[in-house]
């Protein structure tokens with residue numbers, strides 16, 4: 001299972017979380033990665049933790065003030081990027097452009113979507129993975145695998161119907177190892193989570209709990 005921890009703009013210490021991700025990754029068969037704010041990517045990558053960006057824009061080098069350039073994100077140490085997170089939505093053409101920009105910079109891609117229909121559309125753009133996240137469950141602590149298991153199974157089917165090379169992650173409300181196991185039982189190959197680690201008093205203990213049953 002892939003456990004991708006998105007730090008959003010939570011007021012956690014990104015280095016503390018990254019070091020925990022690095023250390024816990026060494027204890028498990030699961031793959032762990034962390035997606036800090038753009039300005040923290042370089043320092044986080046220097047810890048040795050697998051580091052992702054939260055977003056890249058569908059642009060090339062040039063006159064693009066205030067954008068995230070895929071090549072710069074990669075230069076800073078990221079190996080992958082989220083695209084179209086629920087809190088950073090893009091138009092369809094821009095999702096496509098962002099996936100192409102990430103490919104150009106050799107970044108792995110996870111395109112986020114609200115529901116199975118959007119997952120099918122996202123999979124058609126050829127990312128490495130898609131992540132289904134019902135927005136109403138984000139940050140609630142109620143796991144999507146429990147509150148809406150059909151959305152995960154239907155997302156897995158929707159992606160497979162379009163391109164069975166595209167992996168499916170699920171996210172929203174995931175915070176325990178049981179939640180991760182439930183996601184896997186529904187066909188997901190990974191989870192995307194944030195508050196369960198970023199808001200934990202002890203992020204390392206939260207990560208250890210997440211991977212304990214894997």
Ligand SMILES: O=C[C@H](O)COP(=O)(O)O
Nearest residue numbers: 006139172173193194195
């Ligand atoms: O990127 C992560 C997701 O939005 C899930 O957030 P959450 O784990 O706080 O529900």
